[in-house]
Amino acid sequence: MSGLYIHIPFCKQACSYCDFYFITRQQHKQDFVDELVEEIQAKKDTRFTDEPVRTIYFGGGTPSLLSPGQVEDVLDAIHQVFDVQTEEITLEMNPDDVSKDYLRGLKLAGITRASMGVQSFNADLLDFMHRAHTADEALKCLEILEASKFEVFTVDLIYGNPGQSLNTLEHDLDTLLQFNPPHVSAYSLTVEPDTRLGKQVKLGRIAPPENDTVADHFDLVTEKLSAHGINQYEVSNFARSGSEAVHNSNYWNHENYLGLGPGAHSFWWNEDRKSANRWSNKADIKAYLKKAHETPYELERLNxxxxxxxxxxxxxxxxxxxxxxxxxxxxxxxxxxxxxxxxxxxxxxxxxxxxxxxxxxxxxxxxxxxxxxxxxxxx
Ligand code: SF4
Missing domain, CATH: 1.10.10.920 (Arc Repressor Mutant, subunit A)
Known part of the structure; x- marks a missing residue:
């Protein structure tokens, strides 16, 4: 069985550490959804539809900048083209986009798992990371989520920020644990060269945290979460038993997956199972709207x-x-x-x-x- 990854490239603003493909202009959103539907339809009767689809993952970018109606249009197109036998349909969302009605709309559209990009509940850290949401919104979105019908959800946290103390991290973890999350992804902040953070580090304006500090953060995260029955099952992923992410496990198990949308990566075994190909769609919305997705970009043959x-x-x-x-x-x-x-x-x-x-x-x-x-x- 295979997985589908759908890249939604829109964001409200650029987070300081992010090196994913995204754009902050929103004017082509509907054109993008129309093109995405065409990209999906073009897969009809190809080898990518030979096996049933087990997971669908809306990542980004910020997928929660799509309306529930747009998400539904994309899922409808997928159902028309693929044999969908999904165990999990995840959509990444940012706290400032979440409302009761929005979650209800997503549930009706077919989303089964909410992935909330909280990162921190601390106002200074959110500001440092240049996140679009406030500390209040970080808390509020989990309250709304708790009251919604999404029993399956995951929350992202970031630790190892320059200047972040163990106390601040402990407060973030305690706040999160009040909501009893079935799954948590906790990432150590990485400094990528082509980001605002990377440039500030290069100019010597910010010193990245010492390895020992990051290791202490890592220990605190694993200890606190496991004390609440949320156990580490991968370096950055923690879950209650039975709530492990299926989509990510597909990647680790070398299952086939197809990426749709600008910048999305795909991996597919060749028929003899002696080699596979990896490729991506060009990370360029203008090129995407002109059908650049018809040509695999950065095709890599793997023996x-x-x-x-x-x-x-x-x-x-x-x-x-x-x-x-x-x-x-x-x-x-x-x-x-x-x-x-x-x-x-x-x-x-x-x-x-x-x-x-x-x-x-x-x-x-x-x-x-x-x-x-x-x-x-x-x-
Ligand atoms: S919202 Fe996500 S994808 Fe967009 S800039 Fe921030 S980290 Fe990157």
């Missing part, structure tokens, strides 16, 4: 060794880890002796556990990116 490495990187970020049996049978992959030595060293240091699956321990997950890089480059 089994590339895919094995990717599987390793993706799965080792999850609590379950990577199965050696699957690596061998599906990817014909064997670890080199340098990699085996490295894994043994990490095991002795208590950062990796090796049995049928190879997985990172809590100590290892904290420095997952460094371990993964060392593992794939071990010589």
């Amino acid at each position: 089994l060794p590339n895919l094995a490495e990717e599987r390793l990187m993706l799965r080792l970020r999850t609590k379950k880890g990577v199965s050696r049996k699957v690596l061998k049978s599906l990817y014909k992959f064997e670890f080199s002796s340098a990699q085996i030595n490295y894994l043994q060293k990490m095991e002795q240091e208590g950062k990796v556990m090796v049995d049928e699956n190879i997985r990172l321990t809590p100590k290892g997950l904290k420095i997952a990116d460094a371990i993964l890089l060392d593992l794939v480059t071990a010589k």
Whole structure:
């Protein structure tokens, strides 16, 4: 089964850390929805409709800048073209767009899972991140969500902000936990070069937080959430048992997915399951409206060794880890002796556990990116 990702590229303003594709002008919104419907219709009777669709994910950008009617038009088009057997239809929303009526409209349109981009309840941090919503709106949207029919929801938080204290983070977590979220995504702020934050760091106006501070934040997040039964199942994702995100798991499991909308990425296995392609739509709304989506952009052909490495990187970020049996049978992959030595060293240091699956321990997950890089480059 496959997943559909739909990129909605509109935002009210640019958050200081964001390097996703978005535009702050809104005038082409309806033209965009019309073109998106055409892009979906163009997939009719192609190989992308051979397997049923298990998850649909509206990401962005800010999907909550679409009206429920526009979301419904997109979902109607999907139902006409694909064999939809969805377990989950998620829409990302920003707190300042949420109202009782809006959530009701989305539910009627077919959205089953709300993803709320809260990031923080602290006014200074929201200001620093240049978020469009206020601390009041962050709180209000969860109250509205609690009173709505969305039992399945997730909330995004960001930690590791320059100057963010452990107390502020604890307050954010305590506030969030009052709403009993079934799922939380908590991201450490990353400084991307082509963002406002990246430029400020480069000019020396802002110092990124020390690694030790970020590690303390990470510990606080995992401890607090797990004390409330919301357990880490991937480096940045936490859930009550049974509430893990299906769509993201598809990515980690190397399932096929199709991206629609400007800047959306796709991944599809070739029929022989010995290679796959990854490509994107050009991240340019004007080009998109002129049908640039008809031509795959940045097409990358992946052979089994590339895919094995990717599987390793993706799965080792999850609590379950990577199965050696699957690596061998599906990817014909064997670890080199340098990699085996490295894994043994990490095991002795208590950062990796090796049995049928190879997985990172809590100590290892904290420095997952460094371990993964060392593992794939071990010589
Ligand atoms: S709302 Fe989301 S996509 Fe838009 S600028 Fe902010 S972080 Fe980026």
